[in-house]
Amino acid sequence: MNLTLHVWRQPDAGSAGRLERYEARGVSPDMSFLEMLDVVNEGLIEKGEAPIAFDHDCREGICGSCGVMINGVAHGPMAGTATCQLHMRSFRDGDEIVVEPWRARAFPVLRDLVVDRSPLDRIIEAGGFISIATGNAPDAHAILVPKQDADSAMDAAQCIGCGACVAACPNASAMLFTAAKVSHLGVLPQGQPERDRRALGMIAQMDLEGFGGCTNYGECTEACPKGISLETIARMNRDFRVASLRARPESAAAAGAP
Amino acid sequence: MSTPLAFARSTVGRKVIMAVTGLLLVGFVLGHMAGNLLVFKGPEALNGWGAFLKSSALVLWTVRLGLLAAVGLHVWAALTLIRLNQVSRPVAYAKRVPQASTRSARLMRVGGIFLLVFIVFHLLHFTTGTIHPGYTFSHTDVYGNVVSSFQVPWVALFYIAAMVALLAHLTHGIWSFFQTMGWSHTRYNPARRVVATVVALIVSLGFIAIPSAILGGMLR
Numbered sequence: 127m128n129l130t131l132h133v134w135r136q137p138d139a140g141s142a143g144r145l146e147r148y149e150a151r152g153v154s155p156d157m158s159f160l161e162m163l164d165v166v167n168e169g170l171i172e173k174g175e176a177p178i179a180f181d182h183d184c185r186e187g188i189c190g191s192c193g194v195m196i197n198g199v200a201h202g203p204m205a206g207t208a209t210c211q212l213h214m215r216s217f218r219d220g221d222e223i224v225v226e227p228w229r230a231r232a233f234p235v236l237r238d239l240v241v242d243r244s245p246l247d248r249i250i251e252a253g254g255f256i257s258i259a260t261g262n263a264p265d266a267h268a269i270l271v272p273k274q275d276a277d278s279a280m281d282a283a284q285c286i287g288c289g290a291c292v293a294a295c296p297n298a299s300a301m302l303f304t305a306a307k308v309s310h311l312g313v314l315p316q317g318q319p320e321r322d323r324r325a326l327g328m329i330a331q332m333d334l335e336g337f338g339g340c341t342n343y344g345e346c347t348e349a350c351p352k353g354i355s356l357e358t359i360a361r362m363n364r365d366f367r368v369a370s371l372r373a374r375p376e377s378a379a380a381a382g383a384p
Numbered sequence: 385m386s387t388p389l390a391f392a393r394s395t396v397g398r399k400v401i402m403a404v405t406g407l408l409l410v411g412f413v414l415g416h417m418a419g420n421l422l423v424f425k426g427p428e429a430l431n432g433w434g435a436f437l438k439s440s441a442l443v444l445w446t447v448r449l450g451l452l453a454a455v456g457l458h459v460w461a462a463l464t465l466i467r468l469n470q471v472s473r474p475v476a477y478a479k480r481v482p483q484a485s486t487r488s489a490r491l492m493r494v495g496g497i498f499l500l501v502f503i504v505f506h507l508l509h510f511t512t513g514t515i516h517p518g519y520t521f522s523h524t525d526v527y528g529n530v531v532s533s534f535q536v537p538w539v540a541l542f543y544i545a546a547m548v549a550l551l552a553h554l555t556h557g558i559w560s561f562f563q564t565m566g567w568s569h570t571r572y573n574p575a576r577r578v579v580a581t582v583v584a585l586i587v588s589l590g591f592i593a594i595p596s597a598i599l600g601g602m603l604r
C-alpha cells in the first residue's frame with residue numbers, strides 16, 4: 127500500500143508546530159500503525175532528518191503509552207483498539223491520513239506526537255489507593271467480594287490511562303479516566319474506607335489540572351480502547367454527591383488529599 | 385474540603401446544580417404548559433386560571449423568586465462551564481470526526497442561550513407587558529393578550545422556534561439529568577432515553593399548539 131501522511135511536527139513544547147506531508151510507500155497491510163511509522167522514520171533517519179516522535183511501549187494494547195488522533199478519531203478507525211493494535215488493513219491504498227497528538231490544555235505537546243500526560247498520574251495520586259495492613263498476605267477469600275462487584279471493578283480497572291477519552295472529548299474532559307479510577311476501587315469492599323475522600327480528592331485534582339467538564343456527549347467511551355462505559359461516570363458523580371453531603375470537617379493531619 | 389463553595393466550584397458539583405435546577409424548571413414548564421392549554425376552553429377558563437395564580441401575593445412571589453433563582457443558578461453554572469470547556473482545548477484538531485455525540489447534545493449551548501433570550505423576552509411580553517407589538521396589554525385579560533399577540537406572525541414564529549429549542553434542550557437535558565445525578569443502570573438506561581424524549585415532546589408540542597392555533601385562525 128502507498129499512503130500519504132500529514133503528521134504534526136513540533137520540535138519542543140515551546141515551538142510552534144505544523145502538519146508535514148510524508149509519503150509512506152510499500153506499507154504492508156499486516157503492519158501495525160506504529161510499525162508503519164517506524165518504517166517512515168527509518169526513511170527520515172536515512173535522509174538525516176529527525177524521526178517522528180511518538181509514545182509507545184508494550185505494543186500489545188495494555189500499557190496505555192501509545193495514542194494519537196488518526197483522521198480525527200482517537201486511536202483511529204477500529205473501535206476498542208489502541209493505536210499499537212491498529213493494523214494498516216484498516217486503511218486503503220492511496221488513503222490520506224492526518225496524524226495529530228492528543229489536544230488538551232492539560233496535555234501540552236512535548237514533541238511531535240508526544241504529550242505530557244502526567245496530570246493523569248497526579249489524579250491517581252490524589253486518591254487512587256487503598257489502605258492495607260502490611261505483613262503476611264491475607265487469605266484470598268478473607269474478604270468476600272460479590273461476583274458482580276468484582277466484574278464491575280474489573281471493567282473499570284481495564285483503563286490503561288492512555289488519555290484517549292480526554293483527546294476525544296469536545297471539552298477535553300478527563301471524567302472517564304477519573305471515573306474509572308474512582309470506581310474500580312469504590313465498588314470493592316477493600317475500597318470503602320477511603321471511598322469519600324477518593325471521589326472528592328481525585329475530582330478536585332482533575333479540576334486543578336485544567337481539564338474541561340462533562341456534557342455527556344459520550345465521545346470518550348466511544349474512543350476508549352477498553353470500552354469503559356458512561357455508567358462509570360455516573361457512579362463517580364454519585365460518589366461525589368454523596369461524599370460532599372456527608373463529609374465532616376477533617377482534622378488537618380487527616381486531611382491528606384487536597 | 386467539601387464546603388458548599390467547593391461543591392459549586394467543582395465541575396461535577398456545578399453539573400449537579402444544573403441538573404437539580406433543570407429538573408425544577410422541567411416541573412414548572414409541564415405545569416405552565418398544562419395551564420396554558422386552558423386557552424382552548426375560552427377566555428373565562430384562562431383568565432380565571434390567571435386570576436387564581438395571582439390570588440395570593442405570598443405564594444406568587446415565593447414561586448417567582450424560586451424560579452428566578454433556579455434560572456439564575458442554572459445559567460450561571462451553564463455559562464461558567466461553557467467557558468471552561470472552551471478554554472480546555474486551546475489548539476483545535478486539524479481534523480476531527482465526532483463518533484457518538486447526538487445533535488441535541490451539541491445544541492445545548494446555542495439552544496440554551498437562545499432559551500435565555502426567549503425567557504427575557506417572554507417576561508417582558510406576557511408578565512410585565514413592556515413589549516406589546518400591535519395591541520394594548522391588559523393585566524387581567526390574559527386570553528386577549530395571548531390571542532392578539534400571536535396574530536402577529538413573527539411573535540408566533542419566535543415562540544414556536546423557542547419551543548423547538550426547548551424540545552432539543554430537554555431531549556438531551558432530561559437524559560443527562562440522570563447521568564449527572566449518578567442514576568445509570570444498564571436495565572433502565574434505554575428507558576431514560578424514552579422518558580426524556582416523551583417529556584420533551586409533551587412540553588414542546590403542548591406549548592406549540594397555542595401560537596399555531598392562533599396563527600391558523602382557530603382561536604380569536
Ligand code: HEM
Nearest residue numbers: 341402403406409410462492496497499500557560561564
Ligand atoms: C435560561 C436559559 C438556559 C440556558 C442558558 C441553559 C443551558 C444549559 C446548559 C449549557 C446545559 C448543560 C448541557 C450539558 O451539559 O450537556 C443545560 C442542562 C439542562 N437544562 Fe438548561 N438552560 C436553560 C434553560 C433551561 C430550561 C428552561 C430548562 C427546563 C425547562 C432547562 C433544563 C435543563 C436540564 C434538565 C438540563 C440537564 C442537566 C444535566 O445535564 O444534568 N434548561 N442547560
Ligand code: FES
Nearest residue numbers: 185189190192210
Ligand atoms: S503501546 Fe502499550 S498500549 Fe499501545
